[in-house]
Amino acid sequence: MSEGIGARVLRKEDKRFITGKGRYTDDIIEANQAYAAFVRSPHAHARIVSVDASAALAMEGVETVLMGPELVADGIGNIICGWGVTSKDGSPMNMGAWSALATEKVRYVGDAVAIVVADSKALAKSAAEAVVVEYEELPVVVGSVEALAEGAPQLHENAPGNLIFDWEIGDLAPTDAALASAAHVTEMDITNNRLAPNPMEPRSAIATFNEAEDHYTLYTTSQNPHVARLVLSAFYNVAPEHKLRVIAPDVGGGFGSKIYIYPEEIACLWAAMKCGRSVKWTSDRTEAFLTDAHGRDHVSTAKIGFDKDGKIVGLKVNTKANLGAYMSLFSSAVPTYLYATLLSGQYDIANIYCDVQAVYTNTVPVDAYRGAGRPEACYLIERLMETAAREMGVDPAALRAKNFVKSFPHQTPVIMAYDSGDFDANLKQAQEAADVAGFAARKAEAASRGKLRGLGYSNYIEACGIAPSAAVGSLGAGVGLWESAEVRVNPVGTIEILTGSHSHGQGHETTFAQIVAERFDLPTENIQIVHGDTDKVQFGMGTYGSRSGAVGMSAIVKAMDKVEAKVKKIAAHVLEAGEDDIVIEGGAVKVAGTDKQMLWHEVGLAAYTAHNIPEGMEPGLKESAFYDPTNFTFPAGCYICEVEVDPETGVTEVVQFVASDDFGTIINPMIVEGQVHGGIAQGIGQAMLENVVYDEMGQQLSASYMDYTMPRADDLPNYSVHHASTVCPGNPLGMKGCGEAGAIGSPPAVINAITDAIGNNNLAMPATPAAVWAALQDVQSKIAAE
Amino acid sequence: MKIAMTVNGKSVSRDVPDNTLLVEYIRDHLRLTGTHVGCDTSQCGACVVHVDGRAMKSCTMLAASASGAQVTTVEGLATSKDELHPMQVAFKENHGLQCGFCTPGMIMTATDMVARYQGQGKELTEEAIRHELEGNICRCTGYHNIVKSIVDGASKMTTA
Ligand code: FES
Ligand code: FES
Numbered sequence: 030m031s032e033g034i035g036a037r038v039l040r041k042e043d044k045r046f047i048t049g050k051g052r053y054t055d056d057i058i059e060a061n062q063a064y065a066a067f068v069r070s071p072h073a074h075a076r077i078v079s080v081d082a083s084a085a086l087a088m089e090g091v092e093t094v095l096m097g098p099e100l101v102a103d104g105i106g107n108i109i110c111g112w113g114v115t116s117k118d119g120s121p122m123n124m125g126a127w128s129a130l131a132t133e134k135v136r137y138v139g140d141a142v143a144i145v146v147a148d149s150k151a152l153a154k155s156a157a158e159a160v161v162v163e164y165e166e167l168p169v170v171v172g173s174v175e176a177l178a179e180g181a182p183q184l185h186e187n188a189p190g191n192l193i194f195d196w197e198i199g200d201l202a203p204t205d206a207a208l209a210s211a212a213h214v215t216e217m218d219i220t221n222n223r224l225a226p227n228p229m230e231p232r233s234a235i236a237t238f239n240e241a242e243d244h245y246t247l248y249t250t251s252q253n254p255h256v257a258r259l260v261l262s263a264f265y266n267v268a269p270e271h272k273l274r275v276i277a278p279d280v281g282g283g284f285g286s287k288i289y290i291y292p293e294e295i296a297c298l299w300a301a302m303k304c305g306r307s308v309k310w311t312s313d314r315t316e317a318f319l320t321d322a323h324g325r326d327h328v329s330t331a332k333i334g335f336d337k338d339g340k341i342v343g344l345k346v347n348t349k350a351n352l353g354a355y356m357s358l359f360s361s362a363v364p365t366y367l368y369a370t371l372l373s374g375q376y377d378i379a380n381i382y383c384d385v386q387a388v389y390t391n392t393v394p395v396d397a398y399r400g401a402g403r404p405e406a407c408y409l410i411e412r413l414m415e416t417a418a419r420e421m422g423v424d425p426a427a428l429r430a431k432n433f434v435k436s437f438p439h440q441t442p443v444i445m446a447y448d449s450g451d452f453d454a455n456l457k458q459a460q461e462a463a464d465v466a467g468f469a470a471r472k473a474e475a476a477s478r479g480k481l482r483g484l485g486y487s488n489y490i491e492a493c494g495i496a497p498s499a500a501v502g503s504l505g506a507g508v509g510l511w512e513s514a515e516v517r518v519n520p521v522g523t524i525e526i527l528t529g530s531h532s533h534g535q536g537h538e539t540t541f542a543q544i545v546a547e548r549f550d551l552p553t554e555n556i557q558i559v560h561g562d563t564d565k566v567q568f569g570m571g572t573y574g575s576r577s578g579a580v581g582m583s584a585i586v587k588a589m590d591k592v593e594a595k596v597k598k599i600a601a602h603v604l605e606a607g608e609d610d611i612v613i614e615g616g617a618v619k620v621a622g623t624d625k626q627m628l629w630h631e632v633g634l635a636a637y638t639a640h641n642i643p644e645g646m647e648p649g650l651k652e653s654a655f656y657d658p659t660n661f662t663f664p665a666g667c668y669i670c671e672v673e674v675d676p677e678t679g680v681t682e683v684v685q686f687v688a689s690d691d692f693g694t695i696i697n698p699m700i701v702e703g704q705v706h707g708g709i710a711q712g713i714g715q716a717m718l719e720n721v722v723y724d725e726m727g728q729q730l731s732a733s734y735m736d737y738t739m740p741r742a743d744d745l746p747n748y749s750v751h752h753a754s755t756v757c758p759g760n761p762l763g764m765k766g767c768g769e770a771g772a773i774g775s776p777p778a779v780i781n782a783i784t785d786a787i788g789n790n791n792l793a794m795p796a797t798p799a800a801v802w803a804a805l806q807d808v809q810s811k812i813a814a815e
Numbered sequence: 816m817k818i819a820m821t822v823n824g825k826s827v828s829r830d831v832p833d834n835t836l837l838v839e840y841i842r843d844h845l846r847l848t849g850t851h852v853g854c855d856t857s858q859c860g861a862c863v864v865h866v867d868g869r870a871m872k873s874c875t876m877l878a879a880s881a882s883g884a885q886v887t888t889v890e891g892l893a894t895s896k897d898e899l900h901p902m903q904v905a906f907k908e909n910h911g912l913q914c915g916f917c918t919p920g921m922i923m924t925a926t927d928m929v930a931r932y933q934g935q936g937k938e939l940t941e942e943a944i945r946h947e948l949e950g951n952i953c954r955c956t957g958y959h960n961i962v963k964s965i966v967d968g969a970s971k972m973t974t975a
Contacts, residue, residue: 039907039908039910040907040910042915043906043907043912043915044899044907045915046912046915046918046919047889047899047903047906047907047912047915047918047919047922048849048889048890048892048893048899048903049847049848049849049850049888049889049890049919050849050890051848051849051915051916052848053848053851053916055848055852056842056848058846151832151834227954228914228916228954229851229853229859229861229914229916229917229952229953229954229955230851230853230914230916231852231853279914279915280914281851281914281915281916281917282913282914282916282954282955284954313854313855314853314854314855314856314859315855533914534913534914534915534955535913536913699910700910702910703910703913703955703956703960706956706957706958706959706960707913707954707955707956707957708957709957710956710957710958711954711957733854733855733856733858734854734856734858734859734952735856735858739858739952739954740957740958741948741949741951741952741958742944742945742946742948742949742951742958742961742962743942743945743946743948743949745945745957745958745959747941747959747962748957748959771957
C-alpha cells in the first residue's frame with residue numbers, strides 16, 4: 030500500500046497553505062466585531078495606585094475599558110497551575126494569585142491591567158495609551174539566584190523568600206557516598222538560557238457571546254482547545270463547558286507556548302459578554318515577547334563521579350528554576366517530572382540525587398517550550414559526559430558507550446523505566462554518517478586555513494507520549510493525559526477521523542490518514558481528519574510532548590479495531606461466512622480464499638440502511654475510543670555536530686550536523702525528517718543565537734526581532750538525518766514520537782563541538798561570537814600565565 | 816482617502832484611513848488573508864507581496880504608496896484554480912512548509928529571487944538562497960527543506 034505506514038506521502042493540508050487559503054484565527058471576522066488592546070504595566074514590579082480611563086472612554090468608538098477589580102467581582106477565577114508539586118518537607122507548592130487583569134500589584138513588564146474594546150484595532154491601541162495608571166514602583170528581582178537571596182524583593186505574600194517549592198528526587202546519602210568514593214569527579218556550573226518560543230503566528234483570540242443562547246464561542250491559537258475549554262470553565266468560571274465552544278483553526282506553530290490559557294483569552298470572553306459584541310485581540314510581536322510563556326532558565330550545579338574504569342557511580346544536581354512572576358499551567362512539572370526524571374540520560378547510573386528550587390521573579394512566566402525539561406536534563410548530562418571525558422583523557426564516545434544502558438526494560442533511580450532502545454546502534458550510525466574517522470584530517474586542514482575545528486556529541490534520551498493518567502495523577506497532575514478519537518465510516522464508505530490531537534504544523538491530516546489507509550487499504554483522499562473544535566470532537570488533551578503519534582494515533586487504532594470488528598460481523602452476515610474468514614483488502618471486504626466479497630462502501634451502506642445486519646446489532650458504522658498509555662515512550666539518539674571557529678573573531682560556523690534517531694515506527698519519513706530539521710534549528714538557535722535578556726529593572730532588552738536573534742537560513746547548515754529504530758513495545762503502532770528530539774539533542778552537541786574547538790570547557794549558551802572569542806582569550810591568558 | 820490599485824489582476828478601490836499599511840489594505844479591506852503579519856519591525860517576511868513585480872514587505876509600506884500599482888499576493892500566484900505556480904508545487908513536493916504561516920511570504924520571496932537571478936543570468940546557488948532569505952523567518956522547518964524547495968522551484972520555473 031503506497032500511502033500506508035512508512036510512505037513519504039505528500040501533505041494533504043499543503044494546498045491551502047501554499048495558495049494563501051489557510052484559515053488562522055486572525056483571518057476570521059465575526060459580524061460587528063470590536064477590537065481589544067491591553068493596558069500593560071511598564072514596570073516589572075509596582076503597586077497600582079489608581080487607574081483613570083476617562084480620557085479613553087471619551088474617545089469616539091471606544092466601547093469599554095474593563096479592569097481587574099470588576100473581573101474579580103464578576104467571579105472570574107485566578108489563573109492556575111494544573112500540576113501540584115510537593116516540597117521535600119511535604120508542604121504543598123506556594124502558588125501566588127494570578128488574576129487575568131491585575132488588581133493591586135503588577136509583577137512583570139507586560140502584566141495586563143485593563144482591556145480596552147473599540148471599533149478598530151488602531152483606536153483600541155490609542156485608547157489603551159490614553160488610560161492613565163498611577164504606579165508606586167517596588168524593588169525588582171529578575172534572576173532565580175538573586176530572588177532566593179536574603180532580603181530580595183518579595184513577589185507573592187504566600188511564597189516567602191520567593192520560593193515556590195523545594196523539591197527532590199533520588200537518594201541523597203548513597204549519592205554522596207558514591208561521589209566520595211569516586212576515582213574521578215567532574216563538577217560544573219551549568220546555565221540553561223531563557224528562550225522565547227516565537228511561533229511565527231502571534232497568539233490571537235476572537236470571542237463571541239450569544240445572549241439569547243447564553244453561549245460563548247472562542248476562536249483561539251491553541252494546541253489543545255478542549256483543555257482550554259475545561260480550564261476556562263472549571264477554574265476560571267467564564268462559562269460552563271456546555272455553553273462554551275472553543276475552536277483552534279489553523280494554528281501557525283506552537284512549540285508549547287500555545288498550550289496555556291492566558292489572560293487575554295479570558296479577558297476577551299468576559300469583555301464579549303460585558304459589551305455584547307465579538308471581541309478580537311491579536312498579539313503583535315513585541316507583546317508576544319512580553320507575554321507568551323518563556324522556556325528554560327535553569328541555573329544548576331552538577332557533579333558526576335566515575336570509578337577507575339570510567340563507569341559512572343553517581344550524579345548529584347542542584348537546579349534553580351526561574352518560573353517568572355506567576356505559575357503558568359504546567360510550569361511546575363517542567364523543572365521536576367519532565368526534567369530530573371531524565372537525568373540518567375542513556376546511562377546506567379545507580380545513584381542519582383537532584384533537588385530543585387522553583388522561584389518567583391519579576392519576569393514573564395516560564396513554562397514548557399519544545400522539549401520542556403528534557404533539553405535541560407540532556408544539556409546537563411551531555412556536557413558533563415563530554416567534559417569528564419576530556420578531563421580523564423578518554424574518548425568521549427567510548428566513555429558514553431561504556432556506560433550505555435544495554436538491556437531493557439531498565440529502571441532508572443529517577444522514576445523512568447526505559448522500555449527499548451539500542452544506543453550503540455545510534456552512536457555507530459551517527460559516527461559513520463559524520464565520518465568521525467576523518468575528523469583529524471579535517472581539523473588539520475582547517476588549521477592550515479587558520480580555523481579551529483571541533484566535534485561534539487550528544488546522546489540524548491527523552492520521555493514522550495505523555496502520559497499514563499494514573500501515573501501522572503500520582504505525581505500531581507490535575508488532568509489525565511489520554512487521548513480520544515472517533516472513526517466515522519460514512520454510508521458511501523469515506524471516512525472521517527475526529528481526533529483530540531491538534532495539528533499546528535505536524536501534518537496530522539496526512540499521517541493520521543496514512544494509518545487509516547494502511548488498516549482499511551483505502552486511498553488517503555477518502556479520509557478526512559477533523560480536529561480543533563470542541564463542538565465536533567468529543568474530547569482531547571491536545572498536542573504537546575510529542576504525544577500525538579504515540580497517544581493520539583493509538584486512540585485512532587483502538588477505534589479502528591472496533592470498526593474493523595463491526596465491518597467483519599456485517600460482511601460475515603451478508604456473505605454468510607465466518608467472521609474469522611473475513612479479510613479487508615483492495616477496497617473490499619472478502620471471504621478469504623473465495624471470490625465472495627462486498628466492496629468497502631457496500632459495507633458502509635449496509636450498516637446505515639440496516640436492512641440486513643446481524644440481529645441485535647446497532648445500525649451505523651462509527652466508533653470512538655479513549656486511549657490511556659501504559660508508559661512513557663523513550664525516543665533516543667546520537668547527534669554529532671562539527672564546527673569551525675575563526676579565532677580572530679569568535680565567529681562560529683556549524684559545518685556539519687548529523688542526527689541518528691530512534692523514534693520507533695515511522696509513519697511518514699518526510700514529515701519526521703522535517704520535525705527533526707526544525708527541532709535542530711531551534712536547538713542550534715538556543716546554543717548559538719537566542720537569549721532573553723532582562724536588565725536589573727526587569728525591562729526585557731530582547732523583545733523584538735532586532736534584539737532577539739532568531740535563527741535564519743544563513744545561520745544554519747543542511748542536516749544529515751538518519752534513523753536506527755527499535756520498536757516501542759508500549760503502544761499498538763510501536764511509535765515513540767519525534768517532535769522535540771531535535772531541540773533536546775542538539776544544544777549540547779553544538780556546545781561540546783565549540784568547546785572542543787577552542788579548548789575551553791567553560792562556555793555558556795548562547796555561544797555568540799563575543800562569548801566564543803572571550804572564552805578563547807581565557808585559554809590564551811591561561812597559557813600565557815603558565 | 817480612496818486608494819485604487821490592481822491586485823491579482825483585478826482593479827480594486829477602497830476608502831481607507833491615510834495611514835493604512837499595504838498589508839492592512841490587503842488583509843482587512845480586500846480580505847485576502849494569505850498575506851500574514853509575523854512581526855512589527857519589518858524582520859520576518861510573512862507579509863511579502865509583489866509590487867510592480869518586486870518583492871516588498873507589505874507591513875512596511877503605506878497602501879497609498881502602492882496606489883496605481885500592480886500588486887500580486889500569494890492568492891494571485893497560480894495561473895488558474897487547478898494550476899499551481901511551479902514554486903508552490905516545489906514547496907509541497909519538498910515539504911517546504913509545516914505550520915504554513917511563513918509560507919506565503921517565503922513563496923513570494925522565492926519567486927522574486929528566482930526571477931531576479933534568472934533575469935540577470937546568475938546562478939542561484941544554495942548559498943545564495945540562504946543569503947537571499949535573510950528577511951524571511953521560519954520557526955518550523957529549520958530552512959533545510961525551504962532551500963531545497965527553492966532550488967527545485969527554480970528549475971521548475973526555467974522549464975515551465
Ligand atoms: S510582518 Fe512584515 S516583515 Fe514581519
Ligand atoms: S512553516 Fe511554520 S513558520 Fe515556517
